[in-house]
Amino acid sequence: MMSSRPHSVEQTVSRQAARYWQATLARDARADGAFFFGVTSTQVYCRPSCPARRPLRKNTRFFSTPRDAEREGFRPCQRCKPNQIPEAVQIVQRAAQVLEMDTDDAVNVETLARKVGVPSDALRRAFRQQAGLTPKDLSAALRLKRFKKFLREGSNITDALYAAGYGSASRVYERSDAHLGMTPATYQKGGKGMKIRYTTAKSHLGEVLVAATERGVSAVYLGDAVRKLVSELRAEYPLAEIAVEKGPYSKWVEEIVWRIEGSAPRHELPLDLQATAFQRRVWKQLQKIPRGTTRTYAQIAQAVGQPRAVRAVARACATNPVSVLVPCHRVVRANGNLAGYRWGLSRKEKLLEQERA
Numbered sequence: 001m002m003s004s005r006p007h008s009v010e011q012t013v014s015r016q017a018a019r020y021w022q023a024t025l026a027r028d029a030r031a032d033g034a035f036f037f038g039v040t041s042t043q044v045y046c047r048p049s050c051p052a053r054r055p056l057r058k059n060t061r062f063f064s065t066p067r068d069a070e071r072e073g074f075r076p077c078q079r080c081k082p083n084q085i086p087e088a089v090q091i092v093q094r095a096a097q098v099l100e101m102d103t104d105d106a107v108n109v110e111t112l113a114r115k116v117g118v119p120s121d122a123l124r125r126a127f128r129q130q131a132g133l134t135p136k137d138l139s140a141a142l143r144l145k146r147f148k149k150f151l152r153e154g155s156n157i158t159d160a161l162y163a164a165g166y167g168s169a170s171r172v173y174e175r176s177d178a179h180l181g182m183t184p185a186t187y188q189k190g191g192k193g194m195k196i197r198y199t200t201a202k203s204h205l206g207e208v209l210v211a212a213t214e215r216g217v218s219a220v221y222l223g224d225a226v227r228k229l230v231s232e233l234r235a236e237y238p239l240a241e242i243a244v245e246k247g248p249y250s251k252w253v254e255e256i257v258w259r260i261e262g263s264a265p266r267h268e269l270p271l272d273l274q275a276t277a278f279q280r281r282v283w284k285q286l287q288k289i290p291r292g293t294t295r296t297y298a299q300i301a302q303a304v305g306q307p308r309a310v311r312a313v314a315r316a317c318a319t320n321p322v323s324v325l326v327p328c329h330r331v332v333r334a335n336g337n338l339a340g341y342r343w344g345l346s347r348k349e350k351l352l353e354q355e356r357a
């Protein structure tokens with residue numbers, strides 16, 4: 001439950017400074033863009049993940065934007081280049097901070113924009129660019145307490161959206177990731193030209209939808225209602241030719257249900273996935289995680305050679321279309337927290353439990 005007692009401004013400010021300092025000490029790349037720290041002894045400012053030596057707390061000042069730091073006479077660090085974080089990333093990051101700190105339930109786009117210190121149009125634009133959210137999605141998400149709860153528990157925006165039941169992969173497809181040094185998306189928009197056949201089966205984790213092209217499995221969805229899973233499939237591949245067909249893929253479905261029940265793989269399944277180059281690399285790493293073990297988002301980011309891309313890794317996990325076959329359920333937070341799962345946290349919990357047994 002949220003506290004109904006309002007916090008004083010001083011309390012909020014010192015709480016925020018304490019969090020910033022923690023993130024600075026941890027070199028937390030997830031905080032990049034949310035704030036900047038300046039070192040008074042050198043008059044240089046950095047992003048939280050900067051690899052340089054940490055300053056003393058008493059020599060550290062925090063700023064919301066590079067502009068604020070520069071107005072006070074600080075110069076950007078040559079190593080972490082804090083002035084090169086795109087504006088949209090900064091806005092979304094600051095908004096996430098505000099939402100995390102905020103105890104006010106009735107937040108809407110306008111009040112959020114005011115607290116972030118940008119016009120509401122700029123806020124909407126930034127969310128559209130960074131999280132693929134339309135203004136309507138954003139308002140709906142803000143109304144949802146659950147969304148804020150996940151943010152408070154340390155999820156990033158995209159994780160929180162999935163955990164709160166928002167978004168489809170097509171909406172959150174890698175966008176404007178130039179700041180992470182990613183290759184541009186090779187994802188073919190909407191599955192144009194694809195012929196997809198699907199079938200459904202029951203498992204103890206609920207309904208399973210398996211969709212495939214003649215080249216391989218392209219979707220494994222878990223949920224409570226077949227109808228919802230089918231409409232998710234259509235939303236993910238709006239331009240594909242989609243039809244139900246039981247026969248030809250029954251062997252694949254059998255194997256998938258077998259794995260969902262916690263059994264070790266019996267044979268490999270071909271996959272036919274539409275993915276960006278980055279997603280492909282992340283999903284390949286996920287397939288290397290042995291059954292019964294887990295990895296953190298940061299470890300996967302290391303493994304794909306982009307240690308700073310932790311948020312993008314989380315997003316790639318959240319947009320994995322083939323649950324279980326690409327075991328995104330084996331990725332957890334560094335603190336052991338399970339983080340989000342596109343198919344529901346309780347399913348993630350059960351899958352991990354079974355595999356450990």
Ligand SMILES: [Zn+2]
Nearest residue numbers: 046050077080
């Ligand atoms: Zn730096």
